[in-house]
Amino acid sequence: MNPEFRFIETNGIALRAAVMGDGPLVVMVHGFPESWYSWRHQMAPLAAAGFTACAIDVRGYGGSDRPHAVEAYDLKQITADIAGIIDALSPGVPAVLIGHDWGAPLVWNTALMHADKVRAVAGLSVPYTPVGDRPYLEISRRVFTDRNRFFYQLYFQEEGKAEEEIEADVRSFIRKIYFAWSGDGTFDQNKPADAPLLDTLIDPDPFPDWLSEADIDYYVSEFERTGVRGALNRYRNNERDWSLQRPYADKKIEQPALFIVGERDPTLTMFNLDIVARMEASMADLRGVHTIPGIGHWTQQEAPDAVTGHLIDWLATL
Numbered sequence: 029m030n031p032e033f034r035f036i037e038t039n040g041i042a043l044r045a046a047v048m049g050d051g052p053l054v055v056m057v058h059g060f061p062e063s064w065y066s067w068r069h070q071m072a073p074l075a076a077a078g079f080t081a082c083a084i085d086v087r088g089y090g091g092s093d094r095p096h097a098v099e100a101y102d103l104k105q106i107t108a109d110i111a112g113i114i115d116a117l118s119p120g121v122p123a124v125l126i127g128h129d130w131g132a133p134l135v136w137n138t139a140l141m142h143a144d145k146v147r148a149v150a151g152l153s154v155p156y157t158p159v160g161d162r163p164y165l166e167i168s169r170r171v172f173t174d175r176n177r178f179f180y181q182l183y184f185q186e187e188g189k190a191e192e193e194i195e196a197d198v199r200s201f202i203r204k205i206y207f208a209w210s211g212d213g214t215f216d217q218n219k220p221a222d223a224p225l226l227d228t229l230i231d232p233d234p235f236p237d238w239l240s241e242a243d244i245d246y247y248v249s250e251f252e253r254t255g256v257r258g259a260l261n262r263y264r265n266n267e268r269d270w271s272l273q274r275p276y277a278d279k280k281i282e283q284p285a286l287f288i289v290g291e292r293d294p295t296l297t298m299f300n301l302d303i304v305a306r307m308e309a310s311m312a313d314l315r316g317v318h319t320i321p322g323i324g325h326w327t328q329q330e331a332p333d334a335v336t337g338h339l340i341d342w343l344a345t346l
Contacts, residue, residue: 038112044091049075059129069332088258159273
């Protein structure tokens with residue numbers, strides 16, 4: 029069974045959504061560099077379990093609108109997009125949100141900023157941590173740039189620079205980034221601060237079988253068509269997001285929550301924190317933290333059966 033594609037008007041733009049099934053709404057939100065397609069393994073099982081499975085293209089991606097302005101991609105705008113999807117597909121009834129990579133902070137913050145729209149919330153790969161006293165990139169510049177170390181989020185800040193490198197060879201970008209952050213890859217965090225993004229990254233031959241050539245072709249075709257400016261603009265809102273999050277710094281996520289991460293995910297070392305303790309302190313109803321052995325950052329694609337199983341077990345508790 030293939031999903032039905034719908035274009036949903038929300039927050040002044042149109043988002044493309046892949047929809048399958050009938051029942052309580054579950055909205056899945058992807059990260060970078062992904063699309064609705066990153067949830068392809070979860071949609072049919074969630075539909076079979078009695079839910080309406082909806083995987084969106086976040087603004088800037090795929091078939092969704094792509095505003096030009098950087099500020100069009102801040103947390104206020106994208107959480108309002110997600111709230112609008114819920115209103116359109118489940119009017120008057122809150123939905124479950126599931127997010128991966130950038131999608132995780134998007135759903136965590138939607139649960140805070142639009143609490144009445146969200147029944148429960150799950151994050152993959154990126155844990156919820158309350159906003160700190162200083163913007164994340166301010167700290168990152170001290171840790172990385174001041175020590176002449178490369179950090180991809182800082183590299184993305186200059187408009188046009190990363191776009192030019194990535195769009196020159198989208199296929200190489202997809203293959204190298206997906207491999208580097210996978211359970212099979214390596215991630216070089218010690219190259220000079222001004223090095224290109226893809227410098228030192230490996231393009232494996234063959235690619236691990238969790239991502240087929242057809243899967244790679246899909247992602248390549250999407251980003252060759254749309255470019256990556258909208259996707260990268262999400263990273264260019266750090267200080268604006270920090271200001272938006274400050275009023276919620278002392279608030280807990282009240283909805284039932286779940287977190288799933290790969291054992292070899294670079295985010296585990298990047299955040300360098302006790303995930304369980306930090307999340308338990310920031311959530312009123314954390315119902316599970318699952319670390320999946322042997323995989324990296326692309327949780328629902330590298331280990332689709334395990335991830336789907338954890339999600340369906342959690343959904344059964346709601």
